[in-house]
Amino acid sequence: MAASSDEEETHLQDMEEVDAGMEKRKMGSDGEEEAEEEGMGVEHSEEEEDEGNSSEDEKENEAEIQRLEEQLSINAFDYNCHLDLIKVLKQEGELLRLRKARQKMSELFPLTEEIWLDWLKDEIRLTEEEPNREKVYELFETAVIDYICPEIWLEYAQYSIGGMGSPGGVDKVRAIFERAVTAVGLHMTKGHVVWEAFREFENVMLSTVQPPHGRILNQEEQDRLKAQIERIHTLFRRQLAVPFMDMEATYAEYEEWSEDGVADTVTHQYKKALQQLAKCKSFEEALLVAEPPKLAEYQSYIDFELKEGDPARVQIIFERTLAENCLVPDMWAKYTTYLDRQLKIKGMVLSSHERAVRNCPWTMGLWKSYLLAQERHGADHQTVSDLFETALKAGFIQATDYVEIWQTYLDYLRRRVDFSKESSKELEELRGAFSRSLDYMTQDVEERFGESGDPSCITMQIWARIEALHCKNIQKARELWDSIMTKGNSKFANMWLEYYNLERSYGDPLHCRKALHRAVQCTADYPEHVSEVLLTFERVEGSLEDWDVAVQKTETRLMRVNAQRAKAAEKEANLAGQDAGRADQRRKTKMDKKGPKNVQKGTRAGEKRKAEQDDNTGTKRQRGNGNQPSEHMETEAGRSGRSAPPGYKPALHGNKRAAAAVNKPDDDDDKPELRNDSSSVFISNLAYTLEEPEAKLRTQFESCGPITQIRPVFATKGNFKGYGYVQFESAVSVAEALKLDRREVEGRPMFVSPCVDKNKNPDFKMFKYNTSMEKQKIFISGLPFSCSKEQLEEICKGLGTIKDIRMVTYRSGKPKGLAYVEFADEAQASQAVLKLDGMVVEENTISVAISNPPSRNVDKPGSGRLVADVPRQVFGSRGRGRTQLSLLPRSLHRQSAAVDRVENGTAATSGAAANAAGEAKPLSNSDFARMLLSK
Incomplete structure (x- = not known):
């Protein structure tokens, strides 16, 4: 019993422990449940917060997508907007919308290699099922058209390998590889990748036809094996004949692969390719760096x-x-x-x-x-017409671009017409296109650019000639010419003469006479010319009555024109006088302010001027080369004050002929006798060998207006000195004549400048080109001497709107290899510098910078600077002579004793003193004259 009671007690204790453990576990489980509930609450709150943030991001992205789509609906050619839309759609995972956006961009622009590879990889992931492979193949076919890209071709070939299991798959792979090596196989740095991929594929195919060890092939299998081995041999031979970077490794691989060694022909082709590689290697290395x-x-x-x-x-x-x-x-x-x-x-x-x-x-x-x-x-007519309509929507940057593209299309339509038929569908289409082009120029082009782009109405002129020549419809041609004249062309003589020539060729004398009468009344630029044409016509075609009417009309018109020109010249002269008066007043005020301060500085200059006025020559001496006035000697960097003093006479040099001419009065042939300097121009830099210079000058300047006098200057022996004077009836013609400055005359640029007396206008300067920075103009150096203005325009025309091109030349007309190109604005000039600097033009590397000519230090009269203070070159402009012989007469080597007199504003020193100082005093023309005459 005692034992049983012990067992019961033990059992009760165990039960109590189990109950306590269960209670503890229960309590623990309740705590865990509470903790889990608390943790789950935290997780739920974080998820809710993430969902809220993501929903906000989605809303922002959707708003951005809508904004970009709206912007593209306004301007479909916004390249960057397309890129941004594709980027946002890819972030959102909108695959269908992403595909659509890429397709729209591809329709408008060629896509870069990166965009295509990204698109292709996305499509490959989306279309992994076999039935959809054809869509990817179509996309690859579109991709390889845009640019030559080895990576895209390699991706195409590798993708096709995945379809080898389909019927004809192996042949398709080989066909794609063949197209790839044809397209990019010559790419010196990337083409070898495609060749190696092709060989790798063929090596894999070789392994499929090789028998297991110990198995004997039948004849058919042996033929397939030989054919496959020959394919690989062929690929090696083809690749080794093409120059590639590091092609030595390919040759070593072929030596190791080929059991029979490398054939001599292959080695020969390989060495030839190595030679080609050596020629191209420097260019490839330059591209790499x-x-x-x-x-x-x-x-x-x-x-x-x-x-x-x-x-x-x-x-x-x-x-x-x-x-x-x-x-x-x-x-x-x-x-x-x-x-x-x-x-x-x-x-x-x-x-x-x-x-x-x-x-x-x-x-x-x-x-x-x-x-x-x-x-x-x-191409068929519909294709050409559709292409033209697409071109009109391209958005050209100049009004003249639309005129030219229309003319190209009209030329095409004219070539389609069979003019042997009186009427045809093609002829009606041509007439309709001409009419539409005129409406397009008026409505679309003028509204956009503010100008028609065709001020001379070339399109209408061509239409009129086609109607007159091919269609025999002179009435339609006259209607067109009436429309041309109403567009502001009636004041130009050349337009009337063009119309007259049309009537002369296809019309009748009556309409010719009417056209010339209208020309005389309307022409504003050259009425003399059309008057002469009218009189010539009446001499050939007209009656006495017609002649009288023509004479009366031409005389009346010319009198009215001359009166208008005289009035305009008088007005211009008055304005010039007012400007000169204001300039004199300003200069006088300035000198008055400087007067007390510069008295001391101006003493020597004043003495020099006084000494020059006291010379025997009686005229102010000028420093020059004996052939051309020094005021007209200039460099291309700038022309400082080119003007011709009416009293000009070349400087005298230290020789007997010059000294003998000291006291000789001025030759009438060398002294210009121009009545009005304001209506005259000075011409210089002409060739001394120019034959009939007066006739040549008349030919050059007759278009500027009526000429009163042409006076080329000749030496005493009758040789032309290369310069002269042209006097017009009106000062208005001077402005037109100055536009001919630097026109080429027999290989030399002709200099044209106003005829101004520098003694009366010492401050006159005509410096044609700026010396400050010109941000809209670029300066190009290093051009080949063979480069023409047209070639340079061709190089620069794609960089912006070109306003002017100036080729820099020597006085002889030979090019210096320099040029200035002026664009419409600073931005275009800056882009031109970035794109042109360092470009190679005919093996010459050119340098391009924004035009910033150096400032010119031109001494002004009265500025206080002494001409005598400027050191002269002892040996002349060409340096010391080779022989070192003195060309001074012996009598002049004997210097007289020192005298205290003033020469050229400075005290003369003795010869010994001069030698002691180590300096040689320059002698003037008057010094030479006195020494010779004193002997």
Whole structure:
């Protein structure tokens, strides 16, 4: 019993412990439940907060997507907006909208390599099922068209390997690889990757046709094995014939793989490729170290390949250049021109033109070339018309661009017409296009640009000639010319003469006479010319009555014109006099203020002037070269005060002939006798060998207005001195004559400047070009001497609106290799500096900077600076002579004793003193004259 009671007690204790443990576990579980509930509450709050933040982000992203889509609906050609929209949609995971956005961008622009690879990888992940592989293939086909990109071709080939199991899959992979090596196999730095991938694929295929060890192949299996081995041999041979960077490794691999060794022909081709690689290596290395976009380096490379003449290599270097410089219109123009003139392969040419206008749609020249290429390769009419309509929507930057693209299309339509038929569908379409073009110029172009772009109405002139010549419809031509004249062209003589020539060729004498009578009454620029044409016409065609009417009308008109010109000249002279009076007053006021301060400084200069006035010559001496006035000697950097004093006489030099002429009165032939300097111009820098200079000058200046006198200056022996004077009847003609400054006359630039007496107008300066910074103008140096203005314009035309191009030349007309190009604004000039600086033009590397000419230190009369203080070159402008012989007469070597007299404003010293000082005092013309006459 005792034992049983112990067991019961033990059992009760165990039960109590179990109950206590269960209670504890219960309590623990309750605490855990409470803790879990608390933890779950925290987690729920965090999730709710994350959901709130994500919902806010989604709202912001959706708002941004809507904003970008609205912006693209306004301007579909906003490239950066397309990129931003694609980026936001990809963040949101909007796959369908993302695909649509990419497709829209691809329709408008060629996509870069990075955008295409990103798009392709997304589509590959989305279309892993077999039936959808064709969509990815289509996308790859679109991608490889935009640019030559080895990475895209490699991705295309690798993706196609995944479809080898389908019928014809192996052949499809091989076809894609073949297209890849054809397209990018010549890429010197990246093409070898495609070749190696192709060989790796063929090696895998080789392993599938090789038999297990010990098994004998039948004839068919042996043929397949040999064919596969030959494919790999062929790939090695083809790759080793193409120059690649590090191609030595490929040759070593072939040696190791080939059991029979490398054939001599393969080795020969390999060495030839190595030689080509050595030629191109410097260009490739330059590209590796250059900063994007590497345009100058690529340009040098292109010039090299063009000289080599291999079309395939020229094409691949152009494609590589355009992949990194896709927004350079000139490069596209150069590439498409090469394809048009050299390769002439329809598919390649049209594809390149299409890519060009998609990359640079604002460039009219690319659209024009595309239209011509479509016609050249026989495109159907609807295709050409659709292309033209697309070009009109491209958004050109100048009104003249629309005129030119219309003219290109009208030329195309004219070439389609068979004018042997009186009426045809093509002729009606041509007339309708002409009418539409005129409406387009009036409504669209003028509203956008504020100008028609065709002020001379060239389009209407061409239409009128077509109607008169081909359609024999002179009445329609006259209607068109009436419209031309009402558009502000009736005041121009050349327009009336163009109309007269049309009537002369296809009309009748009655309408010719009417046109010339209207021309005489309306012409404002050259009424004398149309009057002469009218009188000549009446001499040939008219009666006496017609002649009398013509004479009366021309005389009346010319009298009225001359009266108007005289009135305008008088008004201009009065304004000039008022300006001169104000300038004199300002100068006098300034001198009065400076007077007490500069008395001491001006003493020597005053003595010098007094001594010069006391000279035997009786005229103020001028320093020159004996052939041209020194005031008209200038450099291209600037022309300082080119004017011709009416009393000009060349400086005398230290020789007997000059000394003998000291006391000789001025030759009448050398002394200009112009009655009115305000109506005269001074002509200089003409060739001394110019035959009949008076006739030449009349030919040059007769278009400026009626000429009173032309006076070329001759030496005593009758030789032309290279300069002269032209006096007009009216001062109005002077402004027109000055526009002819630097016109080339027999290989030399002719200098034209106002004829101003510098003795009376010492402050007169005519410095043509600025000496301060011109932010809208660029200065180009290092140009080849063969570079013409047209070539330079071709280089710069894609960089902005060119206002002026000035080629810098020597006085002889020979180029200096320098030029100034003025753009419409500072931004275009800055972009031109960035894009042109360092460019290679005909093997010359040019330097480009914003124009900042150096300031010119021109001494003004009365400024207090002494001419005598400026040291003269002892040996002349060409340096010390080779022989070191003195050309001074012996009698002049015997210097007289020192005398205390003043020469040229300074006290003369003895010869010994001068020698002791180590300086030789320069002698004037008067000094030479006195010494010779005193002997």
